[in-house]
Amino acid sequence: MEHVVITGANRGIGLALATVFAQNGAFVHACCRRPSDATELNALAESTGQVDIHGLDVTSDESIQQAVQAIGSEVKQVDLLINNAGVNNQPGTRGLEQLSRLTLNTMIDNNATSALIVTQALYPLLKASAHPRVAMISSQIGAMSWVEPSRGYKGYGYAMSKAAMNMAARVLASELSGAGFTVVTIHPGWVRTDMGGDDADISPEESAAGIHRLLTTLTPAANGGFFKWNGEAHPW
Ligand SMILES: NC(=O)c1ccc[n+]([C@@H]2O[C@H](COP(=O)([O-])OP(=O)(O)OC[C@H]3O[C@@H](n4cnc5c(N)ncnc54)[C@H](OP(=O)(O)O)[C@@H]3O)[C@@H](O)[C@H]2O)c1
Numbered sequence: 001m002e003h004v005v006i007t008g009a010n011r012g013i014g015l016a017l018a019t020v021f022a023q024n025g026a027f028v029h030a031c032c033r034r035p036s037d038a039t040e041l042n043a044l045a046e047s048t049g050q051v052d053i054h055g056l057d058v059t060s061d062e063s064i065q066q067a068v069q070a071i072g073s074e075v076k077q078v079d080l081l082i083n084n085a086g087v088n089n090q091p092g093t094r095g096l097e098q099l100s101r102l103t104l105n106t107m108i109d110n111n112a113t114s115a116l117i118v119t120q121a122l123y124p125l126l127k128a129s130a131h132p133r134v135a136m137i138s139s140q141i142g143a144m145s146w147v148e149p150s151r152g153y154k155g156y157g158y159a160m161s162k163a164a165m166n167m168a169a170r171v172l173a174s175e176l177s178g179a180g181f182t183v184v185t186i187h188p189g190w191v192r193t194d195m196g197g198d199d200a201d202i203s204p205e206e207s208a209a210g211i212h213r214l215l216t217t218l219t220p221a222a223n224g225g226f227f228k229w230n231g232e233a234h235p236w
Pocket of ligand 1: 008010012013014032034056057058084086087140188189190191192193195196200
């Protein structure tokens with residue numbers, strides 16, 4: 001059975017990913033900041049028997065160590081890590097006149113640095129898998145090709161953090177290419193979640209179904225790739 005770790009699994013895309021993986025035979029180590037408040041995730045664990053829930057704030061080294069220790073006490077290997085936890089629209093990260101060093105760095109820490117540190121902490125368990133995979137749930141907004149000057153976009157913190165996440169994935173793919181890892185970056189679509197809002201294009205379930213298909217059919221040739229939720233290549 002495949003063991004999958006998902007961060008930010010209590011709501012939105014993360015919850016939908018936990019659901020589709022658990023319902024399709026994987027065992028999900030679902031991580032979230034406050035397990036006791038994660039009503040839907042607890043219900044999923046109850047109904048499937050395929051989900052363990054772990055407390056994890058991805059910005060806290062102590063929390064990461066505790067979660068990884070707990071997972072490592074249950075399993076000998078992790079086959080797939082999905083770095084999904086993320087934030088957007090933090091005050092002080094949009095518009096040149098609103099920016100501050102602290103708010104920008106907090107956003108980059110949340111969305112990019114933390115995903116890499118979580119990956120580092122899980123590396124020993126991932127290495128033990130016969131087919132280790134790491135997925136970064138990034139965004140089209142991290143792509144140079146999306147932020148064209150004519151777009152008038154001004155979400156510095158989100159765009160910078162997701163561009164940094166994309167590069168973290170590329171460097172990981174490069175470092176680990178000889179070790180049998182497949183590392184990919186994924187744009188999940190514009191999704192109807194708390195972050196994406198009600199007007200977004202697709203439901204969390206549609207996004208998660210596409211990502212599940214992509215991640216369960218990945219070949220090593222995909223290492224270092226940037227994909228849309230539906231499996232199409234995404235331009236950098
Ligand atoms: N929705 C979209 O249209 C869209 C588009 C492109 C990319 N994305 C990306 O997709 C991912 C999921 O987004 P979503 O739409 O599902 O967002 P969401 O509904 O706002 O959910 C965000 C998730 O991330 C968790 N999270 C945030 N900071 C965390 C931290 N420090 N430690 C642990 N968990 C943390 C949240 O936990 P709490 O409940 O504890 O806050 C929540 O589970 C994000 O990386 C986002 O950037 C989304």
